[in-house]
Amino acid sequence: MKFSKRLKSMQASPIRKLAPFAAQAKADGVKVYHLNIGQPDIKTPECFFNAVKNFNEPVLEYAGSQGIPELIEALQKYYETYDMHFSKDDFIVTNGGSEGLLFTFMAMCDPGDNILIPEPFYTNYNGFGQSINMEVKPITTKAENGFHLPPKEEIVAQIDDKTKAILVSNPGNPTGCVYTKEEVYMLAEIVKEHDLWLVADEVYREFIYEGLQYTSFGNVKEIEDRCVIIDSVSKRYSACGARIGSIACKNAELMGEIMKLCQGRLCIATLEQLGAAALFNETPASYLKAVNEEYCKRRDTLYNELMKVDGVICEKPMGAFYIVAKLPVDNAEDFVKWMLQEFRMDGATVMATPAEGFYATPGLGRDEIRLAYILKEEDLKVAGKLLAEGLKAYKTAMANA
Amino acid sequence: MKFSKRLKSMQASPIRKLAPFAAQAKADGVKVYHLNIGQPDIKTPECFFNAVKNFNEPVLEYAGSQGIPELIEALQKYYETYDMHFSKDDFIVTNGGSEGLLFTFMAMCDPGDNILIPEPFYTNYNGFGQSINMEVKPITTKAENGFHLPPKEEIVAQIDDKTKAILVSNPGNPTGCVYTKEEVYMLAEIVKEHDLWLVADEVYREFIYEGLQYTSFGNVKEIEDRCVIIDSVSKRYSACGARIGSIACKNAELMGEIMKLCQGRLCIATLEQLGAAALFNETPASYLKAVNEEYCKRRDTLYNELMKVDGVICEKPMGAFYIVAKLPVDNAEDFVKWMLQEFRMDGATVMATPAEGFYATPGLGRDEIRLAYILKEEDLKVAGKLLAEGLKAYKTAMANA
Structure with missing residues (x-):
């Protein structure tokens, strides 16, 4: 063998x-x-467990492949509070942020294609890439300046004809770096000029300190057709064991491609989706x-x-x-x-x-x-x-x- | 883009x-x-919901990547009843049978490699294959003889130097065919002679009628180092929405490769694993x-x-x-x-x-x-x-x- x-x-x-x-x-x-x-x-907020315990159907059936309507509606409302306006079709519920990333990469890259990621980065990005023969090209950042991005030309120099996307984690794991508005717009400009996707892993969106201004890639109108937001309840609500993540994207064609994979894996656990909907709807500010x-x-x-x-x-x-x-x-x-x-x-x-x-x-x-x-x-x-x-x-x- | x-x-x-x-x-x-x-x-048996409702930890933490010990022990005992003797290290809990299949294929096949599957087959096998650039080569079976396997030489003729495994669903989705002991041993012989893996999707193991004799691939001693059993609680316990599946395999090297992917996706939902353990342990015969x-x-x-x-x-x-x-x-x-x-x-x-x-x-x-x-x-x-x-x-x- x-x-x-x-x-x-x-x-x-x-x-x-x-x-x-x-x-x-x-x-x-x-x-x-x-x-x-x-x-x-x-x-973990009590409302998660209460929602799970209130489930009262005799059969634990398959959910729809996109996710249960309650959770999709909750996600939609959540993003509204960040001035991001998605329709219900713009969401897919995933098995943690991990599945969201893997499926997004699969929809963008064939074997030998690459994506750019500022390093140091969450190691599993590389793992997901290797499992589907996608390469990671690093944009090096340094401890000395808090792991902020290098100048535009250094990033652009890494792009080749196999580059399909730029992936960023913002706020960053492992760096804790929060990109400035200028950095966010610089990356937006690059992906527009080079016709790339922008994948933004923003699972730490609530973990920003001292009232620092935060710009989500979902707030940049100019790239709304090429921006994919990956999210998760794991850290936000201390519910790592729920395995509930999501993809938010206004590009219907990309979402259609990803839905093929979602139909293949059928659905996400029903009870955990109900719990996650409650987290968004009921957790007090x-x-x-x-x-x-x-x-x-x-x-x-x-x-x-x-x-x-x-x-x-x-x-x-x-x-x-x-x-x-x-x-x-x-x-x-x-x-x-x-x-x-x-x-x-x-x-x-x-x-x-x-x-x-x-x-x-x-x-x-x-x-x-x-x-x-x-x-x-x-x-x-x-x-x-x-x-x-x-x-x-x-x-x-x-x-x- | x-x-x-x-x-x-x-x-x-x-x-x-x-x-x-x-x-x-x-x-x-x-x-x-x-x-x-x-x-x-x-x-769905009540014990599933009871186990979920009895969860009483304040934090819903990540589980281990292999699966929670309660469920692994339950799986081990379950297989014993079918005269299949696995150690705890021989199991990985997966996000439904689907993830088990995808990860198994990833561990066996590089882009351009292929696996043989008797057709007609569960369509998602093909979907998983395409998503990772693996090809499916069909072994054609026919309604006229209840979709039983063709003679050995017809199967062997499909093997080429890119073939890495034979995958069977037994009992079969969509055919309902249950392979005879002779068919099971014929496939075992083929994978041994051609140094291939045997992947057996046996999620319908309990759905065999009129007391027909059933031979699991896990009962064939001669291929225990090359046999991978994919399983799921979805149909067995009418718990499709739980998304709990498993891989059982005695090849430690293969399990090590698959564990890399499992660590990448971190873990499976904790509550659903507790429910699944209860299904195995408490559902009356x-x-x-x-x-x-x-x-x-x-x-x-x-x-x-x-x-x-x-x-x-x-x-x-x-x-x-x-x-x-x-x-x-x-x-x-x-x-x-x-x-x-x-x-x-x-x-x-x-x-x-x-x-x-x-x-x-x-x-x-x-x-x-x-x-x-x-x-x-x-x-x-x-x-x-x-x-x-x-x-x-x-x-x-x-x-x-």
């Missing part, structure tokens, strides 16, 4: 590959603070406001701890709940392993994600880590201190090695 | 494309009996027995009505809940449309699915339809009569045209 090259060449998840070292530390009785994963500890304030405090706590260490480079991120920091180490993966294997303070250590796996350009990000500030503030304070102390101890250990 | 050829060349679902004609008939006040879809009317008996009666009812019409050719199917019948018409799609647009008896008509879309060989199946016997017996009796009378009236109408 043979295995496909498309999967053989795919790397295992860089977020998960150091998990065995964390498991060993725990087996040894060490408390591990996880800053490596994006699973929030925030409560105070919930999102409180969550936003909580994350903003957490960001400050972690960022302040990081800034206490000489040689750490990162701008304060304005969105999402991640920080990518450049560390004064040669190899961040070695450092993360060392923290799990060697470093203990009051019987505890901390786990980060080496950032190299978030880059497509070989060698980049080797001295960087991604941190998710998803712990309660008191825990985060401890985790931040552990990291700061760990970095100092690692420096000493390396100097003495 | 450009669209991919892989999706542009994909046909819309043949099961859904005549839906507008049915909608028009209903708008005209006509009662339409649907024999065209595979949505059972059987009640009497439920499946009663469902089996109910479908067997329905099959007889529909089959007997079909046999009253001169020129209809089909063997009595022994499994699943479909019949593919060859009709005395030139074009079954025209007939199905005519039934929806012209034929009324006591204000009612019936909808079937033209079977041509279930074939990969051009021209085959043009005079065939697929019928799903998923209605209550009294409704099915009426639907069967409508179909029989419709066929007679169509013959007269065509003769006079």
Whole structure:
């Protein structure tokens, strides 16, 4: 039996590959603070569970392939609050944002085609690409300027005749970068001039701090026929286990192509769709406001701890709940392993994600880590201190090695 | 913006494309009996909903990518009852059987590779294939002998150096054919001799009638390292809207490749997995027995009505809940449309699915339809009569045209 090259060449998840070292530390009785994963500890709104529990049909039937009408209507209303005006036909409910991305790529790219993505990027973008023989061409961004976009000419230089789209995550995972209005319009101009699609992964739309102005790609009238918005309830409502995402796009032909795939996979889980509709319709605005304030405090706590260490480079991120920091180490993966294997303070250590796996350009990000500030503030304070102390101890250990 | 050829060349679902004609008939006040879809009317066991309602965590977190331990243990026990002995690592929970098939194909085939499938087959097999640039090579089977397999040499003749697997649906959708032990072992021999994978879609395993002996591909020791079993709770427990399927396979390397994709899509909905675990653990054996008996009666009812019409050719199917019948018409799609647009008896008509879309060989199946016997017996009796009378009236109408 043979295995496909498309999967053989795919790397295992860089977020998960150091998990065995964390498991060993725990087996040894060490408390591990996880800053490596994006699973929030925030409560899921009660209305989700209530909607699920109120389901009272005798048969759990297939839903329609597009999604249930209640959820599509809820999505439509939600986007109205961001001044994005979609009709019901402009939506497809997907199995998390992940399926939305995969199906969108399938509709745009044949094998050998490519899309541009600013790096560092969410590693699974690359995984989805490899699984369908699509290539990712990186637009390199840097810690030094908070991972904002390079000048237009640098981006345009990456476009070739196989380029079909530009994909951005805004606010960014893993960078936490929120693009300025100028950056958003620059990308809009590029996709218009080069006849490309713009795919915007905006699942962290509510996670923007200090009242910073946010421009969604869905607000740019000039590209409304070529813009695809990917969304998800996972982070917004702390409902990662619901697997409810969506595609919003005004290009009927593209939605028709994607619907062929949706009909093939039949439908999305009915109960979870009912729960998601309730999340949009019933969650009080105070919930999102409180969550936003909580994350903003957490960001400050972690960022302040990081800034206490000489040689750490990162701008304060304005969105999402991640920080990518450049560390004064040669190899961040070695450092993360060392923290799990060697470093203990009051019987505890901390786990980060080496950032190299978030880059497509070989060698980049080797001295960087991604941190998710998803712990309660008191825990985060401890985790931040552990990291700061760990970095100092690692420096000493390396100097003495 | 450009669209991919892989999706542009994909046909819309043949099961859904005549839906507008049915909608028009209903708008005209006509009662339409649907024999065209595979949505059972059987009640979902209460234990599914109870398990979902008993979920009591404050945060709906990501599950592990493999699936929740409760469900994996339940699957393991379930297969034991069929004398299939898997370890826990041999399972992956998927988003319906659909995702299981897609990921399996991705792990086996690069663009241009092919798999063999007996035709007529479940149309989405072809859709999944096209979406990842994999080709389907048909092994033609015929209504005249109940869609059983052709001789070994005819199958082997279809294998070329790009062939990676044989996929079978057993019991078959849309044919209802249950392969004999000899057929199962013949396919096992072929995949061993030609170093291919065997992918067995066995979601209708419980739908076998008159106590017919059933051999699962999972029972064939000789191919246990190359056999992949695709399964689903959708039909077994009338839980189509749960979207819970699974892959069972003893080849650790293949499972490792598929797990890369699973990590990319993160996980399957937690609540639905809890419900599915309860289905396996708590549904009384009497439920499946009663469902089996109910479908067997329905099959007889529909089959007997079909046999009253001169020129209809089909063997009595022994499994699943479909019949593919060859009709005395030139074009079954025209007939199905005519039934929806012209034929009324006591204000009612019936909808079937033209079977041509279930074939990969051009021209085959043009005079065939697929019928799903998923209605209550009294409704099915009426639907069967409508179909029989419709066929007679169509013959007269065509003769006079």
